[in-house]
Amino acid sequence: MAEKKAEEIFTAFKEHSIAEFFKKNRQMLGYSGKIRSLVTIVHEYATNSLDAAEEAGILPSVRISVSEKGEDRYMVSITDNGPGIPKSYVGKALATILAGTKFHRYVQQRGQQGIGAAGCTLFSQMTTGKQILVKCSTGTGKGYTCKISIDTVKNKPVVSDMVDMPDLPRGLSVEGEFAEVKYENSDHGILEYLKRTALSNPHAEITFVDPTGQEHKFPRSVQVMPERPEPAQPHPLGLYVNDLLEYAHASQERKISSFLQENFARVSSGKVAELRELVKDVDFDKDPKQLSWDDSEKLIKAFKQVKWIAPESTHIKPIGEDQIRLAMKNIFEPEFMHVVERKTALLKGGIPFIVEAAVSFGGFSGRKTDEGHEATVMRFANRVPLLFDSGTCAITIAAKNVDWKRYNLDVEKMPLSIFVNVSSVHIPYTGVGKESIAQEDEIIEEIRLALMEAARGVQKYVSGKMRAHHEATRYNTIMRYAKQLSLDLSSITSKDQKALEKAIEKLVASKIPQAGVKDEETAEGTEQGEAAEEEE
Ligand SMILES: Nc1ncnc2c1ncn2[C@@H]1O[C@H](COP(=O)(O)OP(=O)(O)OP(=O)(O)O)[C@@H](O)[C@H]1O
Ligand SMILES: [Mg+2]
Known part of the structure; x- marks a missing residue:
């Protein structure tokens, strides 16, 4: 075969937009599999609604409706x-x-990338050729409706049919038709996703109308807005050479010393003095716009030699112990649970994160199986439920690393719900679809420690319950023979049979005291017995 010249090959050279890229690689956005694709649409819109309401200081109310339009074709409105x-x-x-x-x-x-909503618009137009209908108002008299789609070649919006609608109530409403999707009521379906969203967002009110027309309501269990996380400044340990250079060139400060103090977390004048000592050949009084790649490399190297105070935790707002307990109680009505909130930990690169975990036992915890029950693991990142790609997720790996048997917990047989939420300014997801947290050692270890603590918390209750069950079985087995024994004794001794039977019962009860103990009482004395006690 004749060799081809580069010039000839390069006649096929073309540039593509990011929209074209995702059109070809839609699985990266979570659009793979019919059931998953439909959950992805609801997930993207619902997370946006919650983010937007919270940022505006409004207690979120979100209404989601899914109706069937044909085979593997649905209308979704939020x-x-x-x-x-x-x-x-x-x-x-x-x-x-x-x-x-x-x-x-x-x-x-919840949102990080600026991809979610446009991904939905793209998916609708790719599978049905239709536009998304938007109804929106930013306040009294400022309502409008329009239709939107993407010019994928340019990654530019196409907005049409714009009409003013002054009477619309405040908020955003989107409605789109999607094909190659399917509704299913399963562990990986929309209802489960929204149930978990309600669990991790007790301050939100969520209503879901499923394709049969049935309305599922998840009322607010907390009437106050969660505290807003403050915007964080990047920690020097999280910076790469190029980041520092870009920040410096965009900076308004006149000197490198003030640029460092104003733009990054934990950089005090004392730290700048330490840095000056470490990098003598960088002039800290020059304009940050003059910072060279070389200077930036030296600074980044020096950052690693300085002892920094850990980033502040005011930038991360976990759900909170009380709220998790309230939400778990609402949804699972467990006999017992233990909730754990870990302290702020640091990811490689200086990004702070907080892990919360809970284990609940009984009630509607876990999943029913043919033989009884098994445990379910519910994964969350910044309060968003993660339903897919569990195999690769740090939470799954950490849960597998816990030796549950050590805490008398049998994940294959017991009604247990295991809850984990990871909160951070930047969650390291494994993909654009944001369904799985990357297996960073620091994250896995924090989750493992949180789960061990939660397991220890329910251990006493479950052990007490198992002991009571065991004793009750022993008591009943022995009691089955009490009557016969009293009859035999009565015939030998000629004593009253009823009196003998009563005496035997009394004797057995005194030898197996736990037999008469109620399950709930075994919870007393454990740290978080309140759940069971309040249920009473
Ligand atoms: N319901 C909404 N109310 C108000 N603003 C919204 C709403 N939904 C989306 N937006 C705005 O549209 C932007 C784009 O949303 P999109 O979902 O594409 O990206 P994102 O949420 O920023 O990040 P991610 O790709 O991680 O979801 C948001 O950043 C937000 O400014
Ligand atoms: Mg989003």
């Missing part, structure tokens, strides 16, 4: 009571990939 999107931004926000209010900020939110 309405929230959030701040809405100004008319001039609606196209960019919902129909441009990699555009949004979150990507460039260092704030703990």
